[in-house]
Amino acid sequence: MSDWCDCFNFGISITKQASEQHKDVRVKSSSADLVTETDERVENLLISAIRNRYPLHRFIGEESVAAGEHLELTDTPTWIIDPIDGTVNFVHRFPFVAISIAFTVNKQTEFGIVYSCVEDKLFCAQRGGGAFLNGEPLHVSGQEDISRCLVVTEIGAERDDLALSIMTSNIFRLLTLPVHGVRALGTAAVDMCQVATGGADVYYHIGMHCWDIAASAIIVQEAGGVVMDTDGSQFDMMSRRVIAASSLVVAGRVADMIQAFPCRRDDEQPV
Numbered sequence: 001m002s003d004w005c006d007c008f009n010f011g012i013s014i015t016k017q018a019s020e021q022h023k024d025v026r027v028k029s030s031s032a033d034l035v036t037e038t039d040e041r042v043e044n045l046l047i048s049a050i051r052n053r054y055p056l057h058r059f060i061g062e063e064s065v066a067a068g069e070h071l072e073l074t075d076t077p078t079w080i081i082d083p084i085d086g087t088v089n090f091v092h093r094f095p096f097v098a099i100s101i102a103f104t105v106n107k108q109t110e111f112g113i114v115y116s117c118v119e120d121k122l123f124c125a126q127r128g129g130g131a132f133l134n135g136e137p138l139h140v141s142g143q144e145d146i147s148r149c150l151v152v153t154e155i156g157a158e159r160d161d162l163a164l165s166i167m168t169s170n171i172f173r174l175l176t177l178p179v180h181g182v183r184a185l186g187t188a189a190v191d192m193c194q195v196a197t198g199g200a201d202v203y204y205h206i207g208m209h210c211w212d213i214a215a216s217a218i219i220v221q222e223a224g225g226v227v228m229d230t231d232g233s234q235f236d237m238m239s240r241r242v243i244a245a246s247s248l249v250v251a252g253r254v255a256d257m258i259q260a261f262p263c264r265r266d267d268e269q270p271v
């Protein structure tokens with residue numbers, strides 16, 4: 001297990017405190033891309049608390065990046081924060097909304113925390129220490145037969161014709177294998193944690209961001225699951241592509257079946 005237990009425990013404490021914020025909705029660029037004052041308030045609360053305790057640490061936050069802050073993952077201890085994963089759910093009171101925090105050192109994730117606020121479910125994992133839900137150990141299903149899998153994915157915020165065509169054709173291909181079914185909860189962090197619980201067998205997505213999946217990736221891995229790029233290569237949280245699965249066999253089958261649409265890496269600078 002890592003030596004960052006103080007940071008881990010502090011992260012859990014402030015995550016629960018931050019979940020008590022209230023809603024105040026504004027529309028950002030489209031009906032599929034909503035932002036709330038709560039997003040900004042929660043992120044500021046988290047960063048302020050962490051900075052006060054660990055002044056030399058760095059941050060990658062969804063709202064900070066949206067405001068124009070440069071995104072760069074370095075070797076310095078870094079907190080990767082999504083203040084509200086599932087903002088559309090939050091706006092519509094659909095009950096899957098999470099705060100997601102990952103902590104990296106030397107570009108390696110040391111722990112992840114995902115708090116599904118409405119459900120009062122705290123998913124967490126430390127590197128080498130296993131994964132837990134409200135203190136109980138988590139284990140993936142271990143399913144290796146793709147035809148018996150429940151798949152989780154999202155349509156996401158990318159709504160151009162090419163992205164929509166590829167996303168819907170991916171779902172079509174998987175349903176014709178067939179798989180048992182396809183689900184979408186509206187939050188990448190909670191979606192991915194369903195694989196860690198064994199409730200779902202595989203999750204894939206293209207177009208999300210590092211703050212959506214950095215924490216849940218280590219939770220799945222520590223629950224015994226597999227996390228990789230959608231092309232079958234090593235997982236890279238900046239690539240905006242991910243498969244999280246109950247087994248290497250299932251992850252490979254999904255990688256063989258789906259396509260990715262082009263999207264700029266999180267750490268790539270705009271032209």
